[in-house]
Every structure is written in structure tokens, then in C-alpha cells.
Amino acid sequence: MFTLKEIKKTVLISLWFVFLTFPLMVIKVDPIEKTVLWRWHNALYVAIGIFCIRCLIEFFRHRKQQKEKKKKNSSDDSQALIHRILVDPRKRNIMLGVLLSLVVIFPFVFDTYQTNIMITALMYVVLGLGLNIVVGMAGLLDLGFVAFYAVGAYSYALLNHHFGLGFWAVLPIGGGLAAFAGILLGFPVLRLRGDYLAIVTLGFGEIIRLILENWNEFSMGPSGISNIDRPYFFGINLSLEHSILYLYYIMILFLIVTIFIVNRLQNSRLGRAWIALREDEIACQAMGIDKRKTKLVAFALGAFWAGVVGVIFAAKTTFINPASFTFLESAIILSIVVLGGMGSIVGVIFGALILILLPEYLRALSEYRMLAFGAILVAMMVFRPQGLISKIRRTYTFKQE
Amino acid sequence: MTTPILKVTGLTMDFGGIRALDSVDLDVRQGEIAALIGPNGAGKTTFFNCVTGIYIPTAGEVMLTPAGSNKSKNLKGLKPNQVTQRGLARTFQNIRLFSRMTVLENVMIGRHCRTKAFILGAILRNRATRREERKILEYSYALLEKVGLANQADEFAENLSYGAQRRLEIARALATEPLLLLLDEPAAGMNPQETKELDELIKKISREGQAILLIEHDMKLVMSLSDRIFVMDYGKMIAKGNPAEIRTNPDVIKAYLGE
Amino acid sequence: MKLQLSGKLLSTAACFMIALSAPALSSAADTIKFGVAGAHSGDLASYGLPTVKAAELVVEKVNANGGINGKKVELLVEDDVCKPEVATNTATKLISDGVDVVLGHICSGATKAALPIYSNAGVLVMSPSATNPALTQSGEYPNFFRTIAPDDAQAKIDVEFALNNLGYTKIAVIHDKGDYGKGFAEFAKKFLEDSGKAEVVLYEGVTPGAVDYSAIVQKIKRSGAQAVMFGGYHPEASKIISMMRKKRLKTDFISDDGVKDNTFIKVAGKDAEGAYASGPKDTTKNPLSIQAVEEHKEKYGADPGAFFENAYSAALAMLNAIEKAGSTDLDALKKALQTEKVDTPVGSIYFDDKGDAIGVGFSVYQVQNGEFVEL
């Protein structure tokens, strides 16, 4: 299967990587003691490692090509399975039923830790769905989404700290304030396009974080706010395990509501307007769509979900400080949307579960986990650039009288 | 005589120091097909852009009057979406469809400014919203049938043939229920067969009482369709009249053939 | 409706959880599970990784000597990236794995987020580096101990030194905007103002990681400060002091435990000469400290990093407490920590009832000829 030429090429590539990694992998210097450590064995590891990786990639590419040759005529069904299920209402209901019962019994099967990280993953699903409105549907590249998340989290933390307001009371307030922040951001950036918009939203996110960090009187600065109340359960203060469990079910419920609403938005007059806006702004306006209003609504709705999840986040960790709201967080949420497949709700769910659970399960790799995370992010994009699940084309059934 | 649907007076547009439109007057009457012709760079598309709100003109008036009414609306300075809302819809010289949306969805977008459902309606999907959605669907589908694209309703717009994309743009513009339809070079790049079909389509729409203003280079098409023709050169209106008059107008001949 | 449903589930779940969690806690009979939590990746990894190495060294030695009370010690190392939300996951992970004691976390914020979870499971936590005063002084975290002085204690030492020993009257207080540095700076400012002896002529935060600090140095120069009191870690400290010397500004530099690190001297080189930093007493002459550093050099071929000695000491203290208490029960461990003295690289220490170490004696050091010399 492997020709001599290919092997030769693979060897050359391995040698190139040996050269590439030579200074960083092989040499280690101690500038104070003035000693040089030559770690030649690392060069060998690199060579062998790259050789194997390349062989693997070639092997799979080869196999895929052969497969494609075999069934050239059959339609692309690599992703059709999930869509087939979603399209057929009976299958869909069965699947949803199975999924729901799995989700409900999850905490009883697994331990608190698993439940805990599942809550985190679910939070990111909702964050992803929120950002999906802005980026996936309306096509507005937002790199500062974490700002709205922070607004929500700090709303709860501060209102709880100063006025003792409870979780359920702040939930809508946090969402509302975040939506308001979304509109505030939206106004100045209405005119900006593409990457200019991206950098301004990035700046906005940083500004919010810096204000939280520096304005001690308001936000208590970098030392953060501790002892935030967990959600009360009808006035009863729950123990830690119970409140994690409680939060888990709150999150599940909230996720279902979110999916329901986002799905309806997507298939509405407003959702169509967002997609049209993403496709062509000028034509969109010429068709009578108010660009400003549509954009602002997208920003506000996206931010609303972030704000609500922020409130849940503060209630979950019981402690927040600005360190949780860095640019990297925005990048992760954006990765969820893109990885899942822009504009696809199912995709976002998969994307969030993968990106959030992956680093947790990669804990076994300990110090290599972020290295692996970065590599996987690149690999997923290279092998599936359109995302895990690309959006289904919506068809309308039309009966003529 | 009834008030013309569109009455443009003294429309002027400056870009920096260059005067692209110089006090242009034009009017389109109820139910007629008017054409705007002129050599390349005469300012025809600039005229469209000024009328539809993409550019804000330096001076002049753009008045739109619904049929059988005396209430004129001034369109000058309005945003493109407001212009469309008031009843002026256009197509684009270089096709601007929503390429990753289906053919049907493209037309449904055109219904946007004639419908109302918003966030709450979308979420609750109450009876009024459902009825509205159904009407959007029916209206859009009927338009697709009119332009002959009903059997491709679920295709992505980008997968249509060139001529079909042009027709889809017309359908999309019609979906906004315009008082006046502006067509920017609808036949550009079409083969004779497609042009012939377009000719029939425009005539069909016109027969239903739709007022149309078109920019076109294909003289055969212009002459066959138009009730009246306006000729521009170097940003000025140099002639207007019926096809026969224009054909023999010395200024027009000079503009097209040079000195 | 849905809420009531989840309420029912909740009570069922409660039964399950209690049934499950009871054996989990007592099952760790064969080994002592020693958790290490902190930033092991990301921008703050350089403050978390030395603690892992300290724990590895201590545990290796203890196991080579037959373990504690006949049980081997097993390390459970978990990353929290210094983020509160990750720290709660780290903590639940450690608890799920049946951890007995935890060395960590590194950042005060992450520690605060994680503590309630450990507290709920009755697990002892000892941090080598979390300096936020509230951690011990608020009384909200009964399971928390630390081998580092809280911000206010450090600030007090530095301020008294600057006022009484150096006699300065105009001082610029600079911090790195982080929870550690800004906490320190706030106390320093407060003590300086309360003393009535000196004026805070400048109080500002610098952005960590910035490519150039000359603007803030010019501002310090203009303020006419006789000394800069810096709250933060050594990378920013060495950048600022180098920039000050480059701009020919001879103002004295006084800082905290985060700067009293050999890396500071290595990086700032000759610019570090004459700088002051507070830190645990006489570590450089303490044989245990010398030994710990030697062990590190031997195993990892480099000098230890930040908070290494605090971490080494914390590991020794916790293992000693387990040995003396004969169990890993929180109350027994607390009692042992509060009564039994233990010899560590930072001194012979035991703990007060709030959780701060006693006997860590703090003093001020000055860089002289490329070394920290105790004054």
C-alpha cells in the first residue's frame, strides 16, 4: 500500500520536524550555571513520532479515498444519520426520549465529579447556543462574548452580596442586564464589518474585565467575591451534593428551554432575517430589513443567554473573580460554535460537550492535556472544516388548495 | 392626468469633486414600463442607488405616490430598508441573492417588510404568527410559480442557473409588494433564449398592473418592452420619449456613436 | 410541575448519594492519597509547577522510608489553571478519587472557590501560596491552613521596615493587578497612611506581561518617591527594577514574598542589587532548606521555582500531622497541626487555630552580591 516514494517523503518530513524542533527540544541551557544539556534522545522521539503520525494520516486518507471510489454514486451520508433521525418525527421522539432518560439518570449512575463537569459542559452548550445566534446566524464575529457572561455572573454576585437577592430573583435580572450590555456594545459597532467588528468586540470584552479588575469599590477587584449563595430549593439550604444535583436539573431544564426557544427563533421571520443579514447586508436592506434593529436584537438575545449562564456560573462556583472572564474563554465559546458547525443547534451541543469534557477527561494526560487540546482543535478543523454537523437545509412543506 | 408613481426632480449626486448625477428629472407613470438607457458610466446605476437610499443624494427630490392617491412620500434621505418599506423594490446588476438560503427562503425574505412577527411571536408561535407564516409561504410560493421556479424551491440559490438567479431576484423584489419595481440590467449575461423568457416575464408582470423602471443595454429588449425611454449621458438626462422618438433622436445617436 | 418533579428526584438522589459516598470516604485504607492542586498549565503554570515538584520530592522520600504509619503515600496531581471554575471541578475530582489531604491551591481565588467542596468532605487543605487574608481570618474555612504569610502580615513587615529602618517618607505603591499583588498593595497603602509617617505618592497597578514599563517608571520618577513598594510576582518586579535602573532611577525597591525568589535575582541580574524583599526567616541557612534545594537540583537539574520551599514545608507538615494523628480525620489532623511542631525548610512551625503558620518568622532580605541576605 505504501510506495517507496511515499516512505521517502515521510522520512523527509520527519527529518524536517527534527530540524524544526531541534533548538527547543534538544538543547536546554541554564544561563546562570552556564551549562548546556543536549537531549539527543528527544530528536529521536520527534522523528519516530512524526513518522508514525504521518503514516497514520496517510493510511486513513488512503482508506477514505478507496471508500469514496467504491460508492461514488451514493450520497454523502457521513452526517446524514443524525439528520435522518431529526427529520423523521417518530425516530426523533424515540431518540429524544432515550436521551432525556439518560440525562435524568446520569447523576445516579456517575459520581458528583461527573455531574459537576456535566453541569459545566451544559453551561457551555447554552453559551454556545447564545453565541450561535450572533455568529452562526447573524454572521457577526464576536470575540468578546465573555463580557456578557461576566455581566451576568457579577450581577448575581453583587446583588446577592449587597442585597441578599436570591438566585431565582437575579436570573432574569442578570439576563436582562447582559442583554442591555449587548445593545450598548451593538450601537457603536453597527457600521463595522467582519474582522473589524471582531477586534472591537475583543476590546469590549477586555474593557469589561479590566474594569472588574481595577474598580475595587464596585467589584472588589481581583480578590473577587466569595460565599455567593447556591440556589435555594424552596427556601431550604441544601448540602453540597444536593445542590450540585439541583443545579444539574436546573441546567437541564434551562437547556431544554433554550434549545426550544433558539430553534423557534431560527425558524422564524426574525431567524430568516439574521441569515439574510449574514449572507448579504446590502441585499438584505434592499429587501426592507432594518439592519440596525436586526443586529441589535441578535446581540441582545445572544448576550441574554450569556448573562443567564453567568448567574448560574456564579451560583455554581460560589466564588468569582475577573480571572474567569479572559479572552481565552471567548475563544473557547467561539470554538464551540465553529467546531459544532455554524448555525446548527445539534452541532453546538456536540461541540460544547467535546470541547469542555475533553480537557476534563484529558486530565489523565496531566501536563500534556493542553498540548493535546490545541492539537485536537487544529486537527478537527483540518479534517472537518465545516464543523461536525453542518446545518440542514430547511425545507417547507406546502400544500396547495 | 394622474400623479406619476415616481417623480424625481433635480436629482444631483457628487462624489468628491465629481458630479455623477446632474439635476436629473424622471417620472414613471402608473402601469407603464419605463427604461433608463445610456452608455457605460452615464450614471444609471448611481441613479438607482440614489433613489433606493444606498447613496444619499446631494440635492433633488424623490417622490413616490401610490396609485389613485394624492399622498406623496418623499424618499430622499431614507435608508434602503425604509425605501423598500415605502414601496420601491429593486434587483441588482451583479446578482445579490442570499446564496446559502433556499430559493423559497429568498423570496420569503422579501415578505419581511410586509409582516410583523418578532421575538415573542417567534418564541410563542401563537395563532397570529402561524397564520402569518402560512401566508408568507403561500405568497412566496405563488411568486415562484409566476417566475417558473416553483420546482426548484428547495434548492440553494447559488445552485441555480444564471437566468434563474435573475428571475429569482425579480421574484424576491416582487415579494415586497412594490409600487414600482426597479430592474438593474436584468438581461445582462443572458443568452437569447433566456432573454426571450425574461421579455415574456416582464410583460406578464406588467400586464398585472405593475409599474416597472429598468436599466438595460439590450436595445432590442428595451425597444420591445418600454412605453417610454429616458436616456442619460455624463450624468445628465439628454432625452426622453417613446421608442420611436428615441430611435431617431440625434442627441441619443451622438451619445451612443460618438461625434 | 417540572420543579416538583426534580424535587422528588432530588430526595431519591439524596439517599443514593449518602449510600454511595459513605464507603468512598473510608475505602482509602491501603494508601494515603495526597492531592496536589494548582496551576500546571496556562500563564500561571510557573507558580504551580514547583509545588508539584516539592510534593514529588517529599513523597518519594517518605515512601522510600516506608511510608507513613505503614501506608504508602500516593500523589494525585490535578490542574486548576488558577481559575475558580476549574478549581471546583478539580476539587470534586479529587474528592471523587478519595483524596485525604490536599496541597494547594496556588491562587487565592481558586482556593476560595474550591474550599467549600473540600470542607464538605472533611478534607484538610494547605496552600503554599494563597495569601488572601480572608482565607484564615474570616473563619469561614476551618479546613484551611497555609505556610505563607497572609498579605497583611507581609505588608506590615515591609511597611515597618521602610518606615523604621529606612526612614522613608515618600513611597510609591505599585502592584500587578492580580489578587496577590493588589491585596498586598492595598494593605501596604493602608498601613502607610495609618502610620502617619509617610505619604503614598503613587498608587497604581501595572499590566502584567506588558512589553515595556518605561511610562510607569517615568511616573515613579516624577512622583519623587524614595522607594517603590511592589506587590506582585518576580517577573514584573524584575522588569520594573531593570527599567528603573535603565532610566537611571536609583529609587529603592521593596517587595513581597512573591519576589523573594532566586529567579528574581537571576533575571534582573545586577539591577536586582540592593532590592529588598520580605520572606520566611533564615531559609538560606536552614539545613532543611539547603537540602530541599539540593534534592530539586539533583532530580530536575535546575533551581526550584516559586513557592517551592513553602510547598515543601506544607507537604512535610501535613504528612507529619497524619503520622502524629494516626488518621486522616480532619479534626485529628487539625489538632496535630496546632500542637505538633515540625521542622521544615521555612523553620520549625505549627499552626494557630485560624490556620496561619506560627514560627515561620518573617524578615526582610536584601539582594547583595547576587544573593538574598537576611537583614
Add this chain to the structure above:
Amino acid sequence: MDYFIELFCSGITRGAIYALIALGYTMVYGIIGLINFAHGEIYMIGAFTSFIVATVLSIYGFPLLAIIVVAGVAAAVWSSAYGFTIEKIAYKPLRHAPRLSPLISAIGMSIFLQNYVLLAQTSDFLPFPELIPDFAFMEPIAHIVGSSDLVILITTTVVMIILTFVIKFTRIGKAMRATAQDRTMAMLVGINVNNVISATFIIGSALAAIGGMLIASHIGQINFYIGFIAGIKAFTAAVLGGIGSIPGAVLGSLVLGLTESFATGYVSSDYEDVFAFALLVLILIFKPSGLLGKDETQKV
């Protein structure tokens, strides 16, 4: 007034530092429209390579000048190699992918490279050898402008001039401009677009490496995380100046550096970044394509 001049000089130095990194961002963006988030990491790798080479050479007792030249060349060579390889692995397969996919790939690459250096070397801060000695003739004004400030300033200026020249007049420069304008057309007139893109990455990375060496020498320390923060700022500067424009990147960097410096000097360094980003937002509101960016008037 003295204070003003001092702050001004600080701002210019900072701006020149940003410019060295921003040029790479703007070049890559100009050609393939990608925000290359891994560019900050290339800069970091350049700094690390020059650190390793310089330290090894100084241990073996080479003279300072030789160290500077060899370390600089080594940094440029290896950084270019990294830039080239990263483009081949992470961006080239995505050339026809949806617009955001390469961005995510770049973010992944950035995380990967950071942790690669963390594991291959160390998490600690390392002292960077002082490659730029204090010039005697600078002594009278050393309290305002240091020797390393001067070297950075001169390097930035020279690099900008050479780069402008290369892009305006050389074959490869013309090919770059053609590719930037219309990739398909460039391909049709016989330009090897892949080579042009590779060349862009190589040049941009080499610049970042030189910047890495100079800046690390100026600051005196490095670790694996320096690229991220510097990268974000440099990117901001590139956008401020109009991304895709070489003089724009330099101008944007200077404006950003001066803003930060004056914000620190006259207001508070607590909020220097807030000022920087607020300025960015303001400029983009009034000039949506940056200071020197070409206005993208949409042809209708």
C-alpha cells in the same frame, strides 16, 4: 515638558515594539485575510531560539557581535520554518473552508505551541542575555531613551522601509499584492499562489523573530506566555492602522504605544488598556477600516 517628552519617548518605544510584531499580522491578513493568532507564538519561539543560541554561544565564549548575528539569524531561520510549517499544517488545508475555521485552527495552534514550549523547555521565567550594551554616547539622555530603545526604533524603521520597498518594487512583492487583491486572478496570470503565501509567512515570521530577540533583550526575560499578550496588542495595533497596510501597522502601533504611555503618565496605568481599546473603538467608529486602511466601499 520634560515629563511629556519622557512619556512621548516611552510611547514611541512601546509603539516600535508593537510594530515589529504587528507587521507580520498585517502581512498575513493582507494576503489571506486570516487573523493569525499563532503569530504571537512565532514571536515567542523566535525569542526562545535566540535565547538558546545566544546562551550556548556565550558559554563557549564567542564575542558579543558574533552572538548577536548568529542568534538573530538562527531565530529568523527557525521562526520562518515554524511559520512555514504552521501554514502548511493548519491553514493551507482550510483555504476554501468557511471563514471562521482557520481562525479556530489558529487559536488551537497558539495553544499547542505555548504548551509545546512549556513542556520542551520550562514554565519559569528565564533571564535573557543583554545583547544590546549601553552605548557611551547615549549616556547623557539614557534617563529618557535607552540604548535598546534606540536599537528597536532603528530596526523598526529600517524594517518598514525595506518591507515597503520589497512590496512595491520586487517580483515577489508584486506577486504578493496581486494575490492579496484577487487570488484566482493571480493564479490565472501564472503566479504560484502557494509559494507567495509561504513567502509571506516566512517573511512575517522572520520579522517576528527579530522582534522577539530585540524585545526579549529589552525586557530581559522570557517565558512561554510572552507571545500571547504581545500578540493581542500588536493585532490591535494592526487593526487600528488599517489591517493589510504596512505603514498602517506602524502608524497604528505608534498611536497605540503613545496612547498607553500618556494614559499611564497622565491618568493611571490601572486603565491603560481600557484607554487603548477605547481609542480603538473610537477610531473604528469614525474610520471603519482603520487609520490607513482602504475604505471598502461596496460596489452595488
